[in-house]
Amino acid sequence: MPLPDGFLWGGAMAANQVEGAWRAGGRGPAVTDVQTYKPHADPKEYAIHHVVTLDSIREAMSTDDTTYFPKRRGIDFYHRYPEDLALFAEMGFTVLRVSIAWTRLFPTGEETEPNEEGVAFYLGLFTEMRRLGIEPLVTLSHYDQPLALALKNNCWLDRSTIALFERFARTCFERFGHLVRRWLSFNEIDSITRHPFTSGGIVPETVEGDLVQAEYTALHHQFVASASVTRMLHEMWPDAEMGCMLTALTTYPNTCHPDDVAATQAKERMLYLCTDVQAAGAYPPLALRALERRGVTVPFAPGDVELLRAHTVDFISFSYYMSMTESVRPDAERTPGNTVLGVKNPYLESSEWGWQIDPVGLRITLIDLYDRYGKPLFIVENGLGMRDELTEDGRIHDPYRIDYFRRHFTEMIRAVDEGVDLRGYTSWAPIDLISASTSQISKRYGFIHVDLDDLGHGTGERRRKDSFWWYQKVIASNGADLG
Numbered sequence: 001m002p003l004p005d006g007f008l009w010g011g012a013m014a015a016n017q018v019e020g021a022w023r024a025g026g027r028g029p030a031v032t033d034v035q036t037y038k039p040h041a042d043p044k045e046y047a048i049h050h051v052v053t054l055d056s057i058r059e060a061m062s063t064d065d066t067t068y069f070p071k072r073r074g075i076d077f078y079h080r081y082p083e084d085l086a087l088f089a090e091m092g093f094t095v096l097r098v099s100i101a102w103t104r105l106f107p108t109g110e111e112t113e114p115n116e117e118g119v120a121f122y123l124g125l126f127t128e129m130r131r132l133g134i135e136p137l138v139t140l141s142h143y144d145q146p147l148a149l150a151l152k153n154n155c156w157l158d159r160s161t162i163a164l165f166e167r168f169a170r171t172c173f174e175r176f177g178h179l180v181r182r183w184l185s186f187n188e189i190d191s192i193t194r195h196p197f198t199s200g201g202i203v204p205e206t207v208e209g210d211l212v213q214a215e216y217t218a219l220h221h222q223f224v225a226s227a228s229v230t231r232m233l234h235e236m237w238p239d240a241e242m243g244c245m246l247t248a249l250t251t252y253p254n255t256c257h258p259d260d261v262a263a264t265q266a267k268e269r270m271l272y273l274c275t276d277v278q279a280a281g282a283y284p285p286l287a288l289r290a291l292e293r294r295g296v297t298v299p300f301a302p303g304d305v306e307l308l309r310a311h312t313v314d315f316i317s318f319s320y321y322m323s324m325t326e327s328v329r330p331d332a333e334r335t336p337g338n339t340v341l342g343v344k345n346p347y348l349e350s351s352e353w354g355w356q357i358d359p360v361g362l363r364i365t366l367i368d369l370y371d372r373y374g375k376p377l378f379i380v381e382n383g384l385g386m387r388d389e390l391t392e393d394g395r396i397h398d399p400y401r402i403d404y405f406r407r408h409f410t411e412m413i414r415a416v417d418e419g420v421d422l423r424g425y426t427s428w429a430p431i432d433l434i435s436a437s438t439s440q441i442s443k444r445y446g447f448i449h450v451d452l453d454d455l456g457h458g459t460g461e462r463r464r465k466d467s468f469w470w471y472q473k474v475i476a477s478n479g480a481d482l483g
């Protein structure tokens with residue numbers, strides 16, 4: 001069965017992983033600016049670059065170095081976006097997911113008026129996208145919390161950040177709302193419990209008391225902020241839509257032993273907590289009890305429960321790269337995934353970075369989420385990070401990437417055929433960019449190659465890979481031709 005007419009095809013990226021120009025145009029420092037690249041890190045080390053200390057932050061901010069701070073330079077999308085957008089349009093994109101860097105608009109997060117140079121940049125970006133027939137799908141918060149807030153009060157740990165985020169969101173809706181109709185509040189909002197600095201601006205060593213409590217306190221503040229800006233968007237732009245965004249860490253029992261099944265059930269409950277709150281409007285009782293048993297108290301303020309219930313999202317988006325298993329055996333072999341360490345599934349292949357490739361898992365995830373919430377879905381990240389080789393004649397043959405997408409699209413279409421309401425798909429990523437967890441570019445995701453190495457050497461030249469032409473054909477056929 002073909003995908004519905006109007007199904008949106010495109011790609012996804014994040015400001016902190018592509019823009020570069022970290023001090024241009026009045027941008028203030030973000031937490032991603034202090035994430036270093038450790039050239040000899042074992043590729044299977046995951047999330048190593050999310051770990052910071054006050055000393056490492058101070059040391060990072062004492063230098064303008066961009067060699068070992070790859071997110072400061074990205075792929076220079078800030079200056080090169082017209083060329084990149086033209087390449088995306090050549091593939092036939094009808095949607096492109098990007099994020100707005102909070103500190104381009106509010107350099108410390110606390111200014112009362114936005115930085116007009118930052119506003120002008122995004123106005124230019126979204127206007128050009130619309131000119132090319134590409135709908136912007138915009139993430140408000142994609143890992144680049146204001147560093148000033150992190151150092152001042154641990155950012156999202158402090159409830160005062162909600163009002164600052166509301167000011168940022170209101171500015172975005174006022175200045176870009178005529179160009180952007182689909183928004184996402186927080187990228188992988190669940191990830192704050194895995195890397196609190198990147199997702200919440202929390203510097204672990206400065207947290208008094210239990211770090212897990214701090215993570216869930218900050219997560220609650222983000223839930224409140226998400227519901228608040230959802231209400232704001234609907235008031236300002238009644239036809240616009242707000243989505244939540246989940247890391248779909250699809251997990252199977254490692255064996256049919258009831259203990260493995262029970263452990264998987266308990267894990268899945270916490271994996272769905274964020275969509276339960278943002279899409280269904282409340283913390284499920286069993287999740288609250290699980291938090292309580294962990295010694296975590298959710299800091300509800302008067303009005304929070306009513307706000308969360310009244311202002312749920314219009315659609316659910318998620319990232320899906322891999323799946324994993326859960327086992328009660330302490331000696332079970334583990335392998336990295338997307339900022340997680342899961343028990344290895346013996347039936348699946350792994351990428352060089354250890355992520356287990358599971359196309360059927362995408363269908364399982366789509367059906368699970370639609371079954372659970374009955375809201376429209378949007379796949380906003382899916383892709384394969386691999387090392388690509390340039391041939392003598394400057395070509396990049398990436399059959400492994402075509403195979404990954406072909407198998408995932410096949411399962412995605414099967415899920416739609418089973419009745420899932422899927423609105424669109426943006427691959428991660430349409431163009432090579434800086435990896436979130438390792439700050440490498442050598443972990444290449446794109447249909448477009450960027451001539452840069454992990455330390456920033458190269459021309460930055462863009463080259464179409466074989467997968468570029470394949471994806472162009474897939475989009476032209478609305479998914480019917482995956483050959």
Ligand code: BGP
Nearest residue numbers: 014187188385434435436437438
């Ligand atoms: C997700 C992030 C993206 C992207 C992706 C790939 O967690 O939302 O920003 O980075 O993971 O992971 P990585 O870049 O670590 O390979």
